[in-house]
Each structure stands twice: as structure tokens, then as C-alpha cells.
Amino acid sequence: MTDIQNAPVRTVNGQQLPMPGAWQIDPGHTDVAFTGRHFMVTKVRGRFTGVSGVVTIAHDMPASRVDVTIDMxxxxxxxxxxxxxxxxxxxxxxxxxxxxxxxxTHVDWHGGSGTVTGDLAIHGVTRAVPLEVTFEGYVKDPWGGHRAIFSARTHINREDFGIGWNVALESGGLLVSKEIQIEINLETVLQME
Incomplete structure (x- = not known):
């Protein structure tokens, strides 16, 4: 049996991955950001600071799961x-x-990255959304905690979630883009039993 204190990561098919367990999101070191277009040209960025949840890593990565709540x-x-x-x-x-x-709802994982598909609920509407996820690495923090870092990205059409406000432009197009890019940088801490 592996001593988690000395080996919070493992090697699977030559790729370093986190050990199985519950890895809690550290909201102070997690960034859930989005980018839309203003006047169809300018990129406008935003982020959420209130993010909580758990990444539960299974022995077999496709059996892992992610549960996240965002304070809008x-x-x-x-x-x-x-x-x-x-x-x-x-x-x-x-x-x-x-x-x-x-x-x-589904994890398709190969090496150090994969697609995590899940139910995204925003504005009272739930849709299946795929996240392209990469395991960025592991660090041991100065207080003895074990941290696994992930990044993810996807895009959604905000109108699919009932967020349809807009203004038509005289030159054509819309004031605010329908397509929104989402980028996530997630730092998690292993919860010791």
C-alpha cells in the first residue's frame, strides 16, 4: 500500500496523476473566468471569486467526478x-x-488530459457541457497540504441558458456576443481521512 504522505501522485501509463481521494477546491487560488465580445470586437473578461466544490479522483480516472458551485x-x-x-x-x-x-456525468481521460462532460446549471437551465481538462501538476504546500492543479476550457451560447438580453447594432450584429468562452484554473487540496 502506498503512503499518501510520501506519494500524493502516481504514475499511470507514464503520466503523473493525483492519487485517488477527495481534492477540495481552494477558492482563494481558483479562477473561473469568462470572455465575451462587446460591439462584436472588444473582448470583455469577467471572473467569479466565489467557487466551491470537490474533484473526486478515482483509481480509474474515468470513474472520477467533479462537483462545483459558483456564487453568481x-x-x-x-x-x-x-x-x-x-x-x-x-x-x-x-x-x-x-x-x-x-x-x-462522464469522464474520458487519456494521459494527462481529457474531456469531463457534465450538467451545467445556470439561470435555471441545465445543459450538458464538455470541459477540456488538463492536469497541470502537483505541489506540496508549506503547511504540509497536497495540492493538485487543473485547467479547463469550454465555450457556451448564453442564450441556451435563457440569458438573452442584447441590443442590435445599426451596423449589424449585436452589442454582446452570444458565445462565451470559459477558462478555469483550479487548485485543489487533498482531504486527508
Missing amino acids: GTVESGNPTRDGHIRSADLFDVETYPTATFSS
């Missing part, structure tokens, strides 16, 4: 006026839908 009221885009509009009933409607969740 913690959205930040660098502009307080825009943030207020994003939180309003026009867009996220955080008073009615204060959280978004992602719960994995």
Missing part, C-alpha cells in the same frame, strides 16, 4: 457599473438564480 453574485469584470448590470435581471438575475453548478 461574486462576478467581477473590472467595472462596477457593468458588474451591476451582469448581476441584474437582464443577464444573470442573481436574486432569482444565486448559484450555478457543474456536476460531471
